[in-house]
Amino acid sequence: MSTGDYEVVSGGITRTYRLHVPEKYTAVGDENKQAWQGAPYSAAGVDDVKFTADLLDKLEGELCVDTDAVYAAGKSNGAGFTAILACELADRIAAIAPVAGAFYQPGKRCAPSRPVPVLDIHGTGDTTIPSGGDVSATCRVCRPGSATGRSATTATRIHGSRSRVTMY
Template sequence: MSRPHRRPLARLTIALALPALILSSTSTAEAADTPAPATPTPHRSQGCASPPPQEPGQSVQHSLASGDLERSYRLHLPDDYDEHRAWPVVLAFHGRGNTGAGTEEFSGLSELPAVVVYPEGVIGQGDGDRQAWQGAPYSAPGVDDVAFTHDLLDTVESDLCVDRARVYATGKSNGGGFTALLACAAADRVTAIAPVAPALYPHDLDCEPERPVPTLSFHGTEDATIPYTGDPERGLPDLPTWNAERAEAGDCRPDPRARRVDPDVIEYRWTGCAPGAAVGHVAIEGGGHTWPGADSYSGGGHTTRTIEAHEEMWRFMSRFRLPLV
């Protein structure tokens, strides 16, 4: 299905005064969180020059062993995949009860110039057979999804030609929350994250990231499933506080710059961050528990049609490289 053109946030310059926030021009905001210059030489994986496990342009289900479980993932290769070129990788984690195929359908992520991997969670606890990710109260006890992510990346790097310094993670709801967990527990392999409507449950992992991971989050202000203002009874933080904590970890200035880029979209950028530690947030006014720009059902509530989340997150994440030796 062809997608209608949405205006990219980075090219809009409309500003609206907001209480307690400092307004900025597009050029100022972008210059403030521009990452340090990166080496143009990719960190090529061992799979370079090897024939791929599937035809370019296809999305195919694969399996691998992780821990004591047989796990699976959906793999999409770009139409022009070339085993002699080191490609960036996007890990896309589905929400509770969804699948990799379902996330691929509504997200538009397979349109990106990257190898896109849609991992499958393990059936968790609670109502029905619903796949979930580590860190949520309804996830399967004892399942180590962080270890699974490492095993999955090992497999991708072995089978394909990818750039180990350009591994990005996104996800919806429970999957978005899991990317935040990876930013803590796998900062040595995940370059940047872009959670959408993330379920940011507190986790019990004792981890101290080696580096602050660049983060761009998306959330609807009328999300009835994961409220924008948080839910103390479930341990869910409000989004402004969570983003402020990410900014503090990255040595950013405390007050974000804000600009309204569409009638229902406000973009927040923290400035003065340490090199490679950018923090941004996209608030969808009136948005529900949905993926911005989704062309099929992605959750309850209103879905904005003014931006495409996959385009905006790619514009943000693809600027960064993991500082590998």
């Protein structure tokens, strides 16, 4: 997408929104894929953690932000990035909620400054990123419990056998 005005129909109502993409912005990595920091195909040299911290600095400096209630959520690769934020910005992120997360081994052990609560949402029918993790020759994906060094303590099934909430 590029900078411009866009529309989305939600609940039968057409709504508009404006998207700004900086002129020289690129987040395309290997295989011509866009990805947050941490994925093996993410763009080299991009520091999304620093970007997030800088964005929080700006928003907190200009708006009334409850700094004890800053949460990160994402889906797929974005979910994996929330785990990196929990590791690197634990002093600024209250909790994370990854959805269908691709959690790649980051190459260094996660050692957050404090425990960060996690609500991990992942369907057991996901064949792209299996809910139990996957290790292959080209991709190493792990669950948040192994990435953070914590093990799952409670597992509760909701909405039948296709969904699961796991507390770490």
